[in-house]
Amino acid sequence: MDMDAFFAAVEERRRPELAGRPVVIGGGGDPTKRGVVSTASYEARKFGIHSALPLQTARKLCPHAVFLPVDYEEYVRVSAQIKEILRGISPLMEDVGIDEAFLDISDIPKSSEEIAREIKEAIKAGTGLTCSIGIAPNKLLAKISSELQKPDGLTILTPDDLETRIWPLAVRKLWGVGPKTEGYLREMAILTIGELAGTAKEILIEHFGPSYGNYLYEASRGIDDSPLVTHWEPKSASRETTFQTDTDNWQAIARCLAELVKEVVEDIHCRGYKGKQVTVKIRFSDFQTLTRATTLKEPTDNLELIRKAAFLCLAKFELKKRVRLVGVRLGLIR
Numbered sequence: 436m437d438m439d440a441f442f443a444a445v446e447e448r449r450r451p452e453l454a455g456r457p458v459v460i461g462g463g464g465d466p467t468k469r470g471v472v473s474t475a476s477y478e479a480r481k482f483g484i485h486s487a488l489p490l491q492t493a494r495k496l497c498p499h500a501v502f503l504p505v506d507y508e509e510y511v512r513v514s515a516q517i518k519e520i521l522r523g524i525s526p527l528m529e530d531v532g533i534d535e536a537f538l539d540i541s542d543i544p545k546s547s548e549e550i551a552r553e554i555k556e557a558i559k560a561g562t563g564l565t566c567s568i569g570i571a572p573n574k575l576l577a578k579i580s581s582e583l584q585k586p587d588g589l590t591i592l593t594p595d596d597l598e599t600r601i602w603p604l605a606v607r608k609l610w611g612v613g614p615k616t617e618g619y620l621r622e623m624a625i626l627t628i629g630e631l632a633g634t635a636k637e638i639l640i641e642h643f644g645p646s647y648g649n650y651l652y653e654a655s656r657g658i659d660d661s662p663l664v665t666h667w668e669p670k671s672a673s674r675e676t677t678f679q680t681d682t683d684n685w686q687a688i689a690r691c692l693a694e695l696v697k698e699v700v701e702d703i704h705c706r707g708y709k710g711k712q713v714t715v716k717i718r719f720s721d722f723q724t725l726t727r728a729t730t731l732k733e734p735t736d737n738l739e740l741i742r743k744a745a746f747l748c749l750a751k752f753e754l755k756k757r758v759r760l761v762g763v764r765l766g767l768i769r
């Protein structure tokens with residue numbers, strides 16, 4: 436299950452007057468300033484706007500779009516509500532991201548389609564939002580099929596559909612194939628998943644090494660035995676901010692760091708974690724990026740202690756150049 440244009444859909448729910456208009460969510464919501472697009476409504480995607488595009492480019496592509504700031508807290512709240520609904524349908528749930536989850540429905544005595552419709556209706560009733568669902572024999576194929584008929588999609592894939600529905604797709608649609616691998620494969624004249632499946636395992640291993648080569652070989656054949664991970668421990672909580680203009684104003688940097696620490700601590704309070712290792716990251720205007728870390732005596736979720744540790748880290752930097760970005764990370768222990 437993957438929500439449709441998630442951040443944008445949550446904003447449209449709060450402001451019904453936005454329905455049908457191109458909506459872009461990103462940064463502080465001001466497209467004349469620095470920042471990237473988090474997501475765009477399907478209306479805005481028609482103009483070529485997509486996640487990770489600079490906001491300023493998005494504004495050029497569609498000047499009349501509605502630009503809104505990221506309200507992460509609200510999205511996390513809605514996300515938690517959706518995950519609750521999903522857990523109510525099957526407790527075997529893997530939470531993969533803010534708007535995405537895998538459910539094992541093999542033991543539910545109903546047809547896949549019936550269950551999928553139930554999920555879509557429950558999410559719609561509980562949150563007013565639409566999602567897309569892919570049903571398949573494993574996670575790899577479920578993920579791909581969830582994307583085949585977005586938005587508000589429902590795609591059921593059987594092993595027999597591999598050749599007709601998966602093989603024609605671009606290699607990029609495979610989980611774990613990023614722009615770099617896509618480029619290598621293009622050089623090898625391998626553009627589709629089917630062409631990848633038609634490539635000898637030895638050749639893939641030769642180019643990509645035994646582990647990734649084998650993965651590509653199996654993935655292109657729809658093979659995936661990975662189990663659902665129903666419980667995992669986050670290793671860290673972090674936040675970072677890019678300044679609107681690079682700054683050497685220590686007060687401004689310190690104020691920003693204090694704010695980031697506050698957000699991280701709120702986050703770990705919500706999730707019931709404590710942390711011990713505090714790391715501060717600074718990126719300078721020439722993109723040189725440095726980190727400084729400190730370890731607390733014992734795990735804590737105390738704002739004061741964590742802020743002090745973060746400032747200790749900040750003091751370890753020589754701020755000779757202007758600063759572009761500041762970030763903080765807390766290593767977590769339950």
Ligand code: TTP
Pocket residue numbers: 437438439440441442443472473474475486487533534585586
């Ligand atoms: P996605 O599920 O990738 O995108 P989406 O839900 O907006 O659209 P789609 O209908 O295609 O699924 O990501 C979920 C949310 O995560 C998205 O709403 C915003 C956020 N996000 C970012 O902030 N930056 C990114 O680069 C991406 C890809 C997503």
Ligand code: MG
Pocket residue numbers: 437438439440441534
């Ligand atoms: Mg989504």
